Structures are given as C-alpha cells and as structure tokens.
Amino acid sequence: MIHIAGVDIGSAFSKAVIMAENKIIAYQVKPSGGNYRLTAEQVTKGALTKAKLSLKDIDYVVATGYGAANVPFSREAVSDISCLARGVHYLFPTARTAIDIGGQFTRVFKLDKRGRATAFLLSEKCAAGSGRFLQVIAKVLQIDLKDIGELSLKSRNRVDFNTGCAVFAESEAISRIAEGAAKEDILAGLHRALAAKVQAMVERLGIEPDCALVGGGAKDIGLVRSIEESLACRLLTPDEPQIVAALGAALIAGEKAAAIKASR
Amino acid sequence: MVEKGAGKGLAAAERYYQDYGCRAGELKRQGKRIMGYLCAFTPVEIIAAAGFMPLRIKGDVNEPITKADAEMETIVCPLVRSCFDVSLKGKYEFLDGIVIPHACDSITRTYDIWKYTLNFPYSHLINMPHATDKPSLDFYKAELNTFRRSLGRFAGREISDQSLTQAIRLHNQNRAKVRELYELRKMNPPLISGAEVTRLLVAAVSIPVTEATELINNVVEEVKQRGKVRAAKPARLMVVGGQVDNIDFIELIEDSGAWVVADDLCPGAREFFSDVADTPDPVDGIAERYLRKICCSRTFRERRGSYHEYLEQRFGHIGRSIRDFKVDGVVLYIYKYCDPYGFDVPAMKSYIESKGIPVLYLEDEYSMSTIGRLRTRIQAFLELLGSK
Amino acid sequence: MTEEKKPEEKKKRKTATEAAAKIGPMVKAMIADVLQARKEGKPIAYTFICCCYDEIVRAMDIVPAWTENYAGICGAKRDAQRFLERAESEGFSRSLCTYALCGLGFDAWREQLGEMPPDAPWGGQARPDVMLGSGQILCDPRNKWYQAAQHYIPDVPVYAVGLPWPPYESDYDYREVQDYYVKYIVEELRGLVAFLERHTGRKMDWDRLSELVDLTDRTWNLIWETYELRRAIPSPMGTGDAMNTMVPIVFMMATQQAYDFFKELNEELRHKIANKEGEVPDEKYRLMWGGGLPAWFALNDFNYFNSKGAVFPVETTYRTVEAVYNFDIDLSKISDPLEHIAWRWVKFWTYWYDKARKRPGSHPDVERLIQYIEDYKIDGIVMHEAFSCRTWHVGLIWQLNRLKKIYRDIPSLILESDIVDISSYNEADTRARIDAFIDTLEAVKSKGK
Amino acid sequence: MKSQYFAGVDIGSTMTKVVIMNRAMLASVIGPTGPEHRKLANRVMEEALAQASLPFDDITYVVATGYGRINVPFADKQITEISCHARGVSYLLPRARTVIDIGGQDCKAIKLNDNGRVVEFVMNDKCAAGTGRFLEVAAEGLGIKLEDMGRLSLEAKSKVEIGSTCTVFAAQEVVAKLSEGVPLPEIIAGLHEAIAARIHSMVGRLKIEREVALTGGGAKNIGLVKALEAKLGFPVLLPPEPLLTGAIGAALLGKDIVKQAAASGTPLPRSERRLQEVTLFTR
C-alpha cells in the first residue's frame, strides 16, 4: 500500500495530512510558532503517530505553504494554489470557485473539473485583508479564536469599522469596547469589513458556482455568513477547512508516487 | 444640516443632495431623456440643446468600493472610482448615455471601461486638446461639432443653432446666479457657509438648468434674510483642488472653527465663474470658454513673459479670489492619483505663499474614514493661522 | 541626504540574443552624448517617447535627452529612491508617474547644487535648452512634467505639441474625422519647428527631414518584420530582450543606427530559427506580455519565467510601430514631411479599428491581443500594473474581462508594482505568484489531454 | 500678584502625560492610556497636582492635547499635538527647525520658523508601519521590554532585512527569524532600520532643515535614533524627556494665551476645576 503525506507550513498554522488509498488516515494541525523546521517535524510526527506510522513508511511527501522550504523530508514543494485547488476538488468535486482565507493572504481561485487552478487572485500585502486580522482582534477582545464566529452571529447592532489597518483596527476596537460597545457587535463589524474585501476580489475574478470557502477563516462561522451575505450565495465549507492545502499536497504526492510506481 | 427656518431653497437643495439624481429619475419617468457626464469640461450646453437633461455623475464618500475593482484598477482618482462603483451598483441606471471629456488621465483612461461595462445606449468621448493656441481651438471646435452631430443623430434630430443659443443663455444665467451667491460669501462673517454652497451647487448640477437657477435664486433670497446671525470665526479659508462633490470635507473644516468662503473647485468657482460668449456660430463661444476660460490644471497655458508672470497666468484666478474674498489661508485638497493637480502642487503652493497666505496641502482618498483623519491637520493649520 | 549603503546593483540579466546584449553600452553612450553636447554647447531638448517628432529633432541636429529613459536607468540601477524622495519633499505626490518624480527630483537637486547630484547614474542628466512636452492624449505627465520642471529651471522654455488621435467610437468611423486630426497635428508640428528655430538658433533642413521620414518608414517596416519572426516555434527572442531592443525603437528612431541594429537582429533571429534555437532550450509555455511597462529593477523576473520553460514571443508594450505598407493609405505619396508624419501617427493609432469593428463587442486593444494570441500561439497573458502610470496600466483588467467575453478564457496574471519605485516590489511574493500562474498554465494546457 | 500655574495634559494613543509649570516645571507624570485606564487622565492629573503640592483650583489654565484632547472635560482649551510639540521643542531646543515626533499611532514632521512657529507639517496615520506601535508589536512578539530595544540593538554587528512593511507581518517575521537563530540584536537593528526608512521617507515630504529634534516615545529608543541619524546624515537633538514635549508645549501655550488675554484685557473662559473622568476618544 502506498502511503503519502502533505505538509502545509502556513504563516499561522502548520498542517500535516497522511493518506492511503485516496483516504485521509490522519492529520494534525498546530500553530506555526517561530521555528518552521521544528514545527514541520512536529506536526508531521503528530500525524504519523495518529496513523501509527513512521516517516520511512511514507512513499512521497509534498510540502506547500509559506514555509514550504523548511520541510527537509519532503520530495518536492508545490505552490499553495495548486494544492488548495486539488484539496477543494477532492472535497467538493462540483466547486468551480474557491476562497481561501489564510493567515497572511486571502486567495480566490477558479478550478476546473479535474481540480486544477485555472485563474487566481491574491490579496495585497496588508494584514487588514487576511485572517491575521481576526487573530489580532480576538486577542484584544480576549475571546478564543474559535468562539468569535458564534459570538458575532449574536450581533444585533453592528459597529461599522472605518479603518483599513489591522493594527489601528485593534485600537479602535479597544476604544469601542471602552465606549460600551458589545464584543459581538464589534466582531460583526470586523467580519463585514473583511467580507467586503473578499467580495471585491471574488467579483474581480468572477464567481462560478459552486463556491467553496477554505482555510482557517472558514472555521469562523461569523465570517462565513458575512461573506455569504455579501456574495449572495451559499458557500461550501469542509468540516476541517484548515487542512485543505495539506490535503491537496498529499493528493499531489499520491499522483507522483503512482507515477513513479508505474514507471518502474 | 439645514438651519431652522430655512425655506424651500436650502431645504430643497438638501433634498436633491441627499437623494442625488432623484429629480432626474422623476423626469425620466415622465419621458425626459437624461445624459450623464463627468467633469466640468463637458459642454453641457450641447447636451441641453439636444433635448437631454445633463446630470453630473456623483460619487459617494460613504459607500465602500466593492464592485468597481472587478473592472477598474485602483490606481485612478478615487472620486472617479467611486462614481464608477455607484454607477455599477445601479445608481444611474436611468441614464440614456454618458459623455466624457478628455479631462485627465483618470477620466480618459477609464472611458472604455465606462462605455463597455455600463452599456448605456449612448456614449461619447470628446477629445479635448491641452494646448490653447489657434490650431488647438480650431481642432477643439471640430471635435465639438463631431459631438454635436453624433448626439444629434442619437437624439433623432439635428441640434440647431437656436437651441444652442438658448441653452447657452440659460446656462449663463445660471452661472450669473452662482456668482451672485458668491457675493454673499464676501461679507464677514459670510452669509452662507461653505458646506451650504457646495451642497447647493452639487444639487444644482443634478436638476435641469432653469430649475437650478431658480433654486439658487431661492437660496440667495433666503440667505439675504439672515442678516448678521452667523457666528464670526477666526479664519476665512479657500479650498483649491479637483472635483469635490460632497460636503463632508468642507463641513469638517467649518466644524473645526473656520469659514470656507471661497473655492477653486468643481462644482464651484471653476465651473461657474466663466460664461460662454455670444458668437455668431454658437460653437465658437463654447469652444472658447471650455478651452481657454476655465482655469484648470489640465489645460496647458502657453507661457508669456517671465516665470513669475507665468505663475500669475496659471493661478491668477486663485490670487484674485484670495483678495476678493479676504482669504486667510488656502487648503490644497487633492486626490491621490490626480495627475493634473498633483504636478501643480509645488508651483501653486509657492504662488499662494508669495501672496503671504499659508497653504495646507492635503492628499485624500475620497472616503469618510480618511476625511475624519484630516481633522487634526486642519486644526493644526488653524492654530498656525491663529498664531501668525 | 545620504545613502548609507550603496544601492545594490543588480546582477546583469542574461539576454537570449546578442543584439539585446549590445543595448546597455548603447544607452550609456547615449547619455554620454548628451553630457558631451552640453559641454560643446549643442542644443539639448528634454523629450518624451512616442511623440512622433523624432525626425524633426534629428533633422535640426538637436540632441534629445529622453527623460523617461534616464528615470528608467535610475530604476534599473536601483538608485531611484533618493530622487523620488527628493521630489516628494518638493511636494509631489508619490502617486504620480515615478519617471516624472525621478526626473523632477533629479532636476531640483541638480539645480540646487549647480552640478550633478553625487554619484548620479551614468554621469547624470544634463540641463536642457528646451523641453518638448506633448498635449493630449497619451498621458497627463506629458504636458505637466516639463511645466513642473520649469519651477526649477524657469529659463528653459516648454512647448506642448498637440498630438491627438481619433477615439474608437461605435457611432461613427474615424475616417469621418481623420482629416481635421491630421491638419491639427501638422499645424502643431509646424509650430514645433518654429519654436525650435526660435529657441535653439538651428534652422530646419527640410530635405534632411524628408530623408529621415523615409528612413523612419523603412525602419518601422524592418522592425515589424523582425518582430514577426518571433512567431517561430521555438521563439528565438522574448520580451525580456525586447525590453532592451525597445531602445532603438523609442530613443533612436530616425537614425541609421536604429535601422542597422534591426538589420543585425533580423539576421540573428533568422539564424536562430534556422537552427531551432529558442529563448529557452525547452519551450513549454508561450506567453504574451499583454500590457504595462516593466518594473525596470526586476527584469530578472523574465529569466525566472524562462527557468520555468515560459517564453514571451510577443508583447504589446513598446511595440509602437506597424508596417507602414499595411496602412490603408500609401504614405509614400505624401511628400510634405510633416503631413507624412501626421498621417503615420493617425494610422498607427487607428490601425486595429477596422478589425475590431468586425467582431461584435470588440475593441482595438482587445482585438490586438486576440490577433497576437493567434499569430504567436499564446498560452497565457502576463500584465504588469505599475501603480504610478495610468496610461498603460488602467484598463488591463477590463481588457482581460472583455477578451474572456468575446473570445475565450485564457490564463492571465497581473503583477503589481511600479516602473521605478522599488518599494512597491517584493521578489518573494512576485515569484510565488509566478509559480502559481505556471501551475494554472499547466492545468489549462493539459485540459484537452 | 498670585503666582500662575499652567497644566499641559497630553492624552496620546498610548501614553497620558501631564506637566505643571510656572516658570519652571513643577511636576510631570506619565501613565499609560487605554481602555482599562479610562479614569487615568484625571488620575495622572491628580498625581501631578500632588507632586506640585497644588490644589487644582490654583491652576490658572489647562491645555489638553494629543489624540484624546477633545474629551478632557477639565481643560480650558484643546490644541493639536502639532502646535504643542512645536512649542515644546522651541522652548527646550530653540535651535531646532524641524521636529520629528514618533508617537504611538502616528508620526509627524513639523517645520518651525525662527520664532518657533509652525510653518508646515506632514503626518502619517494611515498605516501602523512607521509608528511607535510597530516597535511595540515587535517587542511583544520577541518577548522583550520596549525600553530595552534601543540598548540591545546597539550590540548588533549587522542587521537583518525585514521584508514585510506591514506591522503585523513584520512581527511575525521577526519571531521566525529569532527561532532560526538570528541573534536578537541583529533583528532589532533590522526593525529599527525598517522603521527609520519609513519615517525618513515620510519626513522627506518636508524639506528638512537643521537642527532636527526628535520627540515622542520613539525618541526614547536609542537604536531608532541612531538609525534615523544614519538616514539623515547628521545627529539629531533630543529633549531630556521626549515623551513630555507635547505636554510641556501645551502648558506653555496656555501661558501664552493667558498672557495675551491679560495684555488685551479680554476675560478668559475657564472650565470647572473638577477632576472628571475622561471618556475615551474616537477620531
């Protein structure tokens, strides 16, 4: 049996996925921390332990993400867009457009029926347009990242934010709290601001149904709803949206391993 | 905000301003045809003479740009982007067409985007020269005649000399009224605030010219009744820049403790201070006004004499306003990516400063959030004026 | 202002053709010539490219100082920041054309010092005797830049030549208006000659002008024919090289040197094609540089594309010539040289109009993309949006959208940075985008299989 | 005549500063600004009064400045940070013709004439890159104290290049660098270099004239000061306590106002001398 692995060293989180026979047998997600090389080892080991395997059992490893260069045990690095597309396709074969909200960038891309990206757009180099923005805010509001989505849905009285900068949004949020604004209303405002940025990108690329939303941002139900509202369409979201790029990397690893086997 | 007791002049202006284009929509439903345009360089007389109501397309500082970026790069004048964004969102669906003059790169380079994306039944680009010499004037006249023919074809009838002369007369009357209004700003304190003037002029370019003249007249009458009720403020400012079609910035200045008493803006003095002369061929008068009389940085003035005299040729109108309206300080309010004004900043600044008048240069992005950020700068400028 | 670290000079880009490698020294000599002219008291004119007065300037023996070129050099040497900052401190917004900002910063500095700014790239840009702007319709900086420069060199006169071309409109044909366009341009060019005679003391040699006009026609034809050779598979020369070979096109037109250069390049390309020598050994993707001036400090990105097997057989940028024998009029019948220039100008800009009219919903710019896609067998389009110039960089998104609507969906990538402002550029990001784009190309390419 | 006392209250985005002066400085207190510190402005004021041993009623005139100036109920007048920094510098460092103020949320450059009056200024407050926040965020990421940054960076033998301009991403980048084993001093030096470059290009929008004074919290960071000096090509002047410059300027402007009013005989309106809570500011 061929075992394959995909490792995605993201700017915020690192993920490893182990697959066999086109099925995920284990995965692991952990914060990227400072040392990518170390994280890469740890996250892969974590997944391997779950799968009761060790690195030498793995036939092919593909790395991707911001820190892909720091995965010494990978055979090859593949661009995030390609991995994401492959992962999305595996999960949602009908998806033709996908949005990935990661720690550093937001990506919007189109994919064909074989899971290849055919067009893409990346957000600008400013934290105001990425998932990092929500992390920063969650921290100042002293809410756990995983709770912000639910909380934001409770908002009845959205506070509109007019700042573009993530750092200033942070202090603005502090001021608003001090003025007595509710946390959920602030979150709803921030989700709205981020959704507007995503919307502009999606409109530029042109949306083709179905549309999937992946990346850590998709774990935030408040953001998901906000984007759905501005795009006026339902989005497909996987149960574990964060591992999609790693999954795609594993799938690509699978193809490579199969190709090698065939050529032998 | 409209002051208590304001009659139908200011109140009506407020209404037209808030619900911009409402009158045009109303007229459209009654069968009138409406022609949208960008920028003071559109010869509205020709549009009116063809039986259309010209409507100046306005942006919205409060509306975040969400649609425009899918079709238009972000490196154009933010006002033009906003105009396009609200158009894409259906704000001006009722238009029968758009007319775009070759004013600046931001406007000209986006013409095709406007034309192909919004799919109005009619569109036309008027190729306006930069130079003002005789060959340029002749060429411009030929372009105006091309436009006249083209629009006539679309209207289904030729534009006659009489209708042109009539439209010219009405627009000149309108401009004269605006100048009368500006007289009320010369007093100290001014009888009318800068925000009120801008709101009125924005309203005025969204309704038929005769109604606009009446509206302005009503305001003039109303305001004259005010006598001397307005508060004295320590500084009288002039705002100079490109297009300003919202009052928020002017309001910000006036809330910070100054009156805006003069401007070189459009809509504003730039658009209303010069008339079309009565010429045997009406197009001659129109060409002469738009090419030579409107003072805007986009037009290249040929130099006569020393560089010092050249600055006077280019910016003399600002100097005259400073004098006539007793201006204490000038705010250069210019949008990012505005090429014509951007390149003029150092020269303009040194010209105004040579008159002993301090200048505050602000670059803005046409958004409510940035306008708020300018507050500290304006207050500091007022402090600087106060301590002089 | 001090630069504490020497601007890092970029490694020399490897060119595919020998001809392109010769351009560097040619440009250097061009700058030196201007400095030499200053010493000898020959009249120098600040000039813009694409303004069709090349022959006039050359016939009057006036030395052109191409201000866009000098700014580009500062950018390519990664030494533009100090001039941009200088312009900013004069009050110019950083959002304006950075060629202009670089030039204005340089002028302001040179005038303040009374000599060249320290370590000015390649000896610096000499003070001009006249400045030739152009009014309408290419870009605003063409009429504002030199006017603004007068703030620092008030004694140097400016002339703004009106140079319009008819817009592409749906409700009338440009032929209805072309006569008055030509008439206007001729009068403006006549005005230019008079201006130059007045301010430089040179007299126009009309016979020489006619010769140069003819030389230019021949050069245009030769360039067009040479570039068409790049249709070959594998393509012998890419856009990276074309960003060098643009020099004779835009800075040396109306000189024998430009003609000879293309003669040589033509031979080199024929030779390469005969030997099946491509821009890269293993050509996988054929791309078109479909719009935008290049980021001069990042020309190495072309090599990065090459390293992925991607070549650029064609670009729209700097392809500012057509074969004049393809025009719908016979230029050789127009004996008045100024009229000849004017017609060539109008015909160049309206060249794609008739073709566009035949395809519903098309537009000349889009039509040109379609034609090149077909002629050069293009797999994908790369564009560059330089933030500071509207002329070449607004409308790119729209052109791609239109292309998709009326033709077909073709992979495209829009890179974003600037022509000379390196602070807008991030190499790692750019390369990540290129990688992802190559993946999409692969996906689309293998679709049929 | 009863002696006169002037208070300057500078409510910055990060720090609240109060000084009380007559001829000389009698008291100065610095405290943080923030949501948890809502009542702080009055507490800082209280403390300053205690330090000067004065009842609030004895304060002739109170001028508020800074980001939160509009919400100080007990101030007699609000004046922008720009005028206050200018006034403060012209008093402390009369030779200065340009002031660069690096505050928590903005950075400004001010040009002064020979009389210490503002003739021109520029300001950045759009993006956190190039402000004190940049260093705060980075320090937090690196787990070091803000006060130590300057000293630490001076130990650097070289400096790493920080590729991200965005504050948030820069913070992330430096953490990664640290774990890659790049020595801390070199990272901090790199941060200083990055922020100095940003500030320098912003300040470049004024024609800088010597001498240049540096004020605000950023001036407390010797590493940043050195990096900026390297960019400028000459040394800068530093006030003894850079954070207080704005508050001192505010107090002095109050004094000027009182003097002028006395000269012209116009009565000056005065707010109630009651320490009320300072509500938080919004722009």
Ligand SMILES: Nc1ncnc2c1ncn2[C@@H]1O[C@H](COP(=O)(O)OP(=O)(O)O)[C@@H](O)[C@H]1O
């Ligand atoms: N449990 C969660 N709930 C909500 N948002 C989350 C959660 N986990 C992560 N995120 C968001 O996802 C982002 C990281 O997404 P990810 O796809 O892992 O990025 P990267 O691949 O760049 O590391 C974070 O910035 C955060 O905003």
Ligand SMILES: Nc1ncnc2c1ncn2[C@@H]1O[C@H](COP(=O)(O)OP(=O)(O)O)[C@@H](O)[C@H]1O
């Ligand atoms: N001891 C210190 N060492 C280094 N930096 C400091 C120190 N104290 C404050 N700072 C810096 O000063 C900034 C606050 O400066 P300040 O001028 O008070 O700003 P504001 O007026 O906006 O509150 C902080 O962001 C921090 O970067």
Ligand code: SF4
């Ligand atoms: S605006 Fe804020 S979030 Fe954006 S780059 Fe600047 S510091 Fe980062």
Ligand code: SF4
């Ligand atoms: S403000 Fe400037 S850029 Fe904008 S439309 Fe007017 S002239 Fe053009």
Ligand code: SF4
């Ligand atoms: S075309 Fe663009 S790059 Fe060239 S001078 Fe004009 S604005 Fe600058």
